[in-house]
Amino acid sequence: MLLHWAYLAAIAAEAMSAALIAGRRSMDWFGVCVIACITALGGGTVRDVLLGHHPLAWIEHPSYLVVTICAALATGIVAPFMKRLHKAFLALDALGLVVFTVIGCNIAVSVQVPFFIVVVIGVITGTFGGVLRDVLCGQVPLLFQKELYASISLATGVLYLGAQKLGVGHEVAMIGSMAIGFALRMLAIRYEWNMPKFVYKEEWD
Numbered sequence: 601m602l603l604h605w606a607y608l609a610a611i612a613a614e615a616m617s618a619a620l621i622a623g624r625r626s627m628d629w630f631g632v633c634v635i636a637c638i639t640a641l642g643g644g645t646v647r648d649v650l651l652g653h654h655p656l657a658w659i660e661h662p663s664y665l666v667v668t669i670c671a672a673l674a675t676g677i678v679a680p681f682m683k684r685l686h687k688a689f690l691a692l693d694a695l696g697l698v699v700f701t702v703i704g705c706n707i708a709v710s711v712q713v714p715f716f717i718v719v720v721i722g723v724i725t726g727t728f729g730g731v732l733r734d735v736l737c738g739q740v741p742l743l744f745q746k747e748l749y750a751s752i753s754l755a756t757g758v759l760y761l762g763a764q765k766l767g768v769g770h771e772v773a774m775i776g777s778m779a780i781g782f783a784l785r786m787l788a789i790r791y792e793w794n795m796p797k798f799v800y801k802e803e804w805d
Contacts, residue, residue, distance in 0.1 A: 603703065603774065610699045611640040611664060612671035613692030618733050619675035625737055629673070635733055636672035637665065642729035647704050647721055651711050690789055694752075698781035701726035701753045702760050702774055715761060722757035723750055746795050748788040756781030 618639035622632040641664060644657045658664045678685060704725025708718040727743050727750050734741040743750050756777050763773035787793065 603699065606695065606699045606778075607703060608664075608667055609692065610696030611668050613689065614640040614696045614729060615668040615671035616675045616678070617689055617693055619672040620679065621733065621737050623675070623679065632675070633669050633672045635736060636675075637668050638736065639729045639733040640668045640671075641665070642732040643700055643725045643727060644704070644729075646728045647707065647725045650724070651708060651713070651721065653707060653711060691786065694782050694785035694789075695778075697726050697749070697753055697785060698756045698778040700729075701756045701781070702778055705757050705760055709761075718761060719754060719757040722760075723753045726750075726753035726756075746797050748785070748793050748795060751795065752781055752785045752788065755784065 615636035618636045619632045622635040625631075627635065637658075641658045648654065648656045658668075701722040705718050705722035707725075708721035713721070731741040731743050759780055760773055760777035763776060764770065768776070
């Protein structure tokens with residue numbers, strides 16, 4: 601139940617952040633809603649397609665689509681206050697990252713794939729909605745930049761599965777891994793922790 605409500609909060613937050621990016625591209629409201637849905641539900645859709653897990657989550661639970669669209673439309677109301685709410689949105693985005701990751705791992709475990717694939721599926725669930733958003737909005741995906749983002753998702757998935765392998769109860773493993781992942785993401789934002797960059801500017805003959 602806790603994970604369910606956290607998931608609803610996460611898709612709403614992802615939808616609103618995506619709507620703001622779409623607004624910066626001067627999209628109409630249909631475009632805003634499409635980008636919001638792709639961002640909030642895209643990672644889970646890619647996961648379900650890769651695993652052959654049907655029906656897709658948002659088809660099985662249409663309420664997810666309703667929440668996403670409503671959140672996107674509500675962005676028009678909160679947009680003037682975004683400077684004040686910026687930190688809150690960063691926190692909700694971090695929550696979405698770890699919640700999506702754990703849910704992705706859970707579904708991968710249910711179809712009995714190897715440990716490594718479970719973690720990969722968790723990362724895909726946590727990050728690919730944002731990748732699709734950035735590609736459609738014409739910007740370099742956050743996943744491929746220097747910020748600690750995919751690595752936080754990876755760490756969350758490993759902690760979650762590793763704790764269960766060590767005999768930790770499911771609820772404790774879930775809450776503990778999400779709490780650590782969330783804290784790491786917020787610390788990375790606060791102190792600007794970054795991944796090493798690969799820079800190559802030599803000309804080829």
